[in-house]
Amino acid sequence: xxxxxxxxxxxxxxxxxxxxxxxxxxxxxxxxxxxxxxxxxxxxxxxxxxxxxxxxxxxxxxxxxxxxxxxxxxxxxxxxxxxxxxxxxxxxxxxxxxxxxxxxxxxxxxxxxxxxxxxxxxxxxxxxxxxxxxxxxxxxxxxxxxxxxxxxxxxxxxxxxxxxxxxxxxxxxxxxxxxxxxxxxxxxxxxxxxxxxxxxxxxxxxxxxxxxxxxxxxxxxxxxxxxxxxxxxxxxxxxxxxxxxxxxxxxxxxxxxxxxxxxxxxxxxxxxxxxxxxxxxxxxxxxxxxxxxxxxxxxxxxxxxxxxxxxxxxxxxxxxxxxxxxxxxxxxxxxxxxxxxxxxxxxxxxxxxxxxxxxxxxxxxxxxxxxxxxxxxxxxxxxxxxxxxxxxxxxxxxxxxxxxxxxxxxxxxxxxx
Numbered sequence: 001x002x003x004x005x006x007x008x009x010x011x012x013x014x015x016x017x018x019x020x021x022x023x024x025x026x027x028x029x030x031x032x033x034x035x036x037x038x039x040x041x042x043x044x045x046x047x048x049x050x051x052x053x054x055x056x057x058x059x060x061x062x063x064x065x066x067x068x069x070x071x072x073x074x075x076x077x078x079x080x081x082x083x084x085x086x087x088x089x090x091x092x093x094x095x096x097x098x099x100x101x102x103x104x105x106x107x108x109x110x111x112x113x114x115x116x117x118x119x120x121x122x123x124x125x126x127x128x129x130x131x132x133x134x135x136x137x138x139x140x141x142x143x144x145x146x147x148x149x150x151x152x153x154x155x156x157x158x159x160x161x162x163x164x165x166x167x168x169x170x171x172x173x174x175x176x177x178x179x180x181x182x183x184x185x186x187x188x189x190x191x192x193x194x195x196x197x198x199x200x201x202x203x204x205x206x207x208x209x210x211x212x213x214x215x216x217x218x219x220x221x222x223x224x225x226x227x228x229x230x231x232x233x234x235x236x237x238x239x240x241x242x243x244x245x246x247x248x249x250x251x252x253x254x255x256x257x258x259x260x261x262x263x264x265x266x267x268x269x270x271x272x273x274x275x276x277x278x279x280x281x282x283x284x285x286x287x288x289x290x291x292x293x294x295x296x297x298x299x300x301x302x303x304x305x306x307x308x309x310x311x312x313x314x315x316x317x318x319x320x321x322x323x324x325x326x327x328x329x330x331x332x333x334x335x336x337x338x339x340x341x342x343x344x345x346x347x348x349x350x351x352x353x354x355x356x357x358x359x360x361x362x363x364x365x366x367x368x369x370x371x372x373x374x375x376x377x378x379x380x381x382x383x384x385x386x387x388x389x390x391x392x393x394x395x396x397x398x399x400x401x402x403x404x405x406x407x408x409x410x411x412x413x414x415x416x417x
Contacts, residue, residue, distance in 0.1 A: 014288065017143040017151040022202045026142065029196035030135060031158040033093070036189040038166025039173070040100070040124070041065075042273055043182045044117050045255045046174060046266060051114050055256045055384060059376025062252035062369070064118050066244075068125035069366025080130055081355050085138040085204045089197050092131040097190030099123050104183035129366070133358035136342050140354065141204035145347065149291070152343045156335060157284060163277025163331070171270020223356025226349065232297055233357060235409035236344050237364045238402050239304055243337065244368035246395035247304075249375035249388075250311055256384045262320045275324040279310070279331020280338070287336050296340045296347075301403050303336020308396035315389030 017023045041062075048061045080088055103120050106112040143151045173182035227233050251273075258269035283303070290299045310330025317323045341361070349357040371391065378387035403409060 032193035167273025231408035245371035283335025300340035306333030311392035
């Protein structure tokens with residue numbers, strides 16, 4: 001009389017990757033890593049402004065934080081493809097945590113100088129150049145290629161939470177604990193993240209690794225040929241360059257906006273940084289809706305253009321409340337840009353090209369230091385508002401031209417698969 005029926009499998013939707021324990025460990029470790037990074041950028045930027053009273057020298061800190069991406073990015077896969085990704089992540093995280101502990105020690109004994117900040121930023125940039133693409137490259141092995149976009153949505157959820165909590169936490173730490181206390185918090189976050197990474201069990205590694213200089217160069221050339229000939233990956237590469245050169249340098253100018261234009265202290269600066277994160281969190285809902293109606297490439301390019309529009313409006317604002325709103329709007333665009341940037345590459349690249357394609361993306365991000373120097377020099381000559389607005393306008397124009405120029409880059413509709 002009773003008919004056996006198999007219970008339907010529970011569909012977790014975009015939360016399906018959370019059923020993989022190693023992804024959860026990576027996800028939580030990445031959250032702590034992003035939290036520390038946003039706090040670090042705010043804390044070092046504010047300290048540089050206090051030490052030098054110059055927008056230019058604040059921008060120089062950002063330059064040294066980013067220049068390793070350009071120098072190391074193209075060759076990072078030659079290192080990271082040789083070893084299990086779990087061990088690489090543990091090693092990179094340990095070095096970063098120890099470096100932060102060292103800066104805290106210098107501050108605690110009262111001998112910290114500007115050149116120490118430059119050295120610290122340079123080291124963190126070197127680690128980021130190989131750490132970040134490794135964290136991205138391991139994701140398909142943990143969740144499967146078919147769940148990459150879901151995993152990137154979850155990654156951006158926690159990243160955007162830290163875009164809010166990081167700047168606010170940094171501002172509060174500076175105001176209530178002082179600079180040495182803020183650096184102590186950063187160091188603690190680094191070591192807690194290290195513990196989470198150490199619990200990952202996956203032995204994920206690239207399918208092949210170059211064994212000699214000639215073979216290594218040949219594999220690098222193959223990777224660049226793939227990037228250049230795949231219209232979607234090439235479009236991501238180009239737009240990433242434009243955004244990092246002309247749009248994202250605004251982050252290094254936030255201390256200048258907060259103190260000199262909007263009359264705010266560290267806490268006010270923290271809320272400026274957090275507003276972008278709030279917008280990025282709200283933007284996740286828009287991206288999730290857009291996946292059903294627009295292609296990944298249109299979500300990526302559209303997000304970039306909305307981000308630029310928000311920054312242009314921000315540069316024209318001289319009231320604190322309006323500035324917060326403009327940064328919130330730019331954060332909505334950030335969501336589409338960030339999620340689809342890695343998702344497009346990870347889904348387009350075959351397994352043997354994954355690390356090399358991500359290395360190319362690191363190179364595209366690595367040209368950002370020149371934008372930071374440009375923003376610093378323009379801010380000295382024209383003021384920070386004119387510098388940020390003009391550069392964001394250049395990024396928006398270049399993105400539009402790229403979408404029109406690369407005919408195969410951005411099909412309007414999402415795939416029916």
